[in-house]
Amino acid sequence: MTSTRRRTGSGGGVSDSRGTAREVFARRFTASDMATRDVLQDLVSGLSNAGINGDDLATVELILAEALNNVTEHAYADGPGPVELSVQMQRRALACQIVDRGRPMPSGDAPDPPLPPIEPMVNMPEGGFGWHIIRCLTTDLTYRRVGKRNTLSLRVPLTGGC
Numbered sequence: 001m002t003s004t005r006r007r008t009g010s011g012g013g014v015s016d017s018r019g020t021a022r023e024v025f026a027r028r029f030t031a032s033d034m035a036t037r038d039v040l041q042d043l044v045s046g047l048s049n050a051g052i053n054g055d056d057l058a059t060v061e062l063i064l065a066e067a068l069n070n071v072t073e074h075a076y077a078d079g080p081g082p083v084e085l086s087v088q089m090q091r092r093a094l095a096c097q098i099v100d101r102g103r104p105m106p107s108g109d110a111p112d113p114p115l116p117p118i119e120p121m122v123n124m125p126e127g128g129f130g131w132h133i134i135r136c137l138t139t140d141l142t143y144r145r146v147g148k149r150n151t152l153s154l155r156v157p158l159t160g161g162c
Contacts, residue, residue: 025087053160066130075102110143
């Protein structure tokens, strides 16, 4: 599956005239490191065009990079598969959803592991912080597996001028 572009919004508003959420980014692609990089680059461009500021833009990019890399590394550990990413702009948040058909989360829920030990700082681990980053920077984090579909949904609060 190659990357497929779907409708992406542009313009400066957060929601339509009725105050409802609107989709500002959507992409279907095959999970891989390169595809994730390409999608994130397009996401940043699309959200920037939709009026998301620098700090909020960096936050959502970090969160979705962590989540999408987890899909590639864990859900599709045996080989690439399809991923769908959608982002809706709400009044003071971005609602994000990632859908894949890879392996389910081992615990049946989004991980909440203990922080890895970080002392002494010289021996600080390279990984193990992704889910802490995601959980600290999001609200309404939910995971569900229905049939062979994993769905991770989350909201990223916006701090900027939206």
